[in-house]
Amino acid sequence: MANLYAVKPSPDKGLGVFATKPIKSGTVIVRDHVIMKIRRPECDVTSQQVQGAFDALSKEDQAAFMALHEGNLPYKTKLLRIYKANAFGDEVHAWVYLKLARLNHSCAPNAEITETDNEADVKVVALKPIQKGEEVLISYNGALEEGSKRERAMVTKENHGFECNCSVCSLTGEEAMLSDGRRRLINAISHKLEGFEPTHLYTTGSVSGLTPGKAWKVVSRYKRALDVPLTPQQTTAYSFILTKLLEAEGMVCYELAKSYATAGLSLLGQLHGFKAAVVLASAQYVTEWMETGLSIMKTVRSPGSKDVTELEEAWKLVRKSGHLRLARSLEQKLIEPKGKNPNKPKKGTNRTPSITERFGGTAFAVEMKAPHRLLSQDECKALLMRQRREICQSA
């Protein structure tokens, strides 16, 4: 594992972690053991706590700790500055890891820190394929970097003391504007899907007079429930739009996997509303979205983890639903013009035809005799042909 990366200078960031060979998504790049763990009191870790934790380290770890990046936050002692620049934490604890301390930040990270079975160890997992020589980057601010470039800059400066020069923050002009727009939508849609009204950093900050860093903490902690709950149609549409926005922003994360799965499950719920018909295109989308969600979940979470197991179970149940079984049992050639292979790549391309190309712009519906009885191939064929004729006649 050690030969997957090397610590080298990173432009304008000091040192960084770089891939020494191509790394596949889901690969564990680094494992690390905690050297300092401090319980956070109400306010924040005190300098006495840091000094106490430092004194308890071995001479070797003390030397390695003092060689870490000092950051730019205006703390009085070098010890505190190093601690603040390198500690990871949640509401309750803060931890320092020597190898992880060399990882720089990106608002579109290609790697993520995850837990291991051993509480004192963590691992860094590749979220995307990483090229040889590419820097391995994590997000210091959680997976969903939802703010605009300006908002992120204020929070990063206040909390971490640096100006982010990642690929997203380095965008300019129209590209920066588009990225900001997408992140605002990601913020609004992900809040709504969780059942909350979107909160805005600027509003919270200016109303309360808080600094951006503190306003960000308030925004992430206190949320107002939605005035009107989302309809199933909105849930499907919002979840799918969220997957595309996250992908466009290069955010491969737990939320991306969850959004695909939510879109699939919600669309299946809508399909169940049609007692007498199965919409083939929708059944295909349910399958595609569930499979994509599961495959991303397997990258961002360990095999056998609760998140992966729960999604696998959900997908197993979904596959048993009458609508999907019927859709799967239909042979594609039944609904395509004679002699054409619907799955054959289009001439001059090597991509598989899209669902719309395969099924035509109009979704076909097949009457189901009873919600859970599968029709025979012949019944399906007759029904589909009748529907196709009707659609052609009405066009």
Ligand SMILES: C[S@@+](CC[C@H](N)C(=O)[O-])C[C@H]1O[C@@H](n2cnc3c(N)ncnc32)[C@H](O)[C@@H]1O
């Ligand atoms: C935990 S250290 C990361 C490793 C550090 N670059 C080193 O040389 O050891 C955090 C510091 O790295 C720098 N840094 C990390 N991510 C950065 C980014 N996206 N843009 C600019 N500086 C960054 C900042 O100086 C920050 O205080």
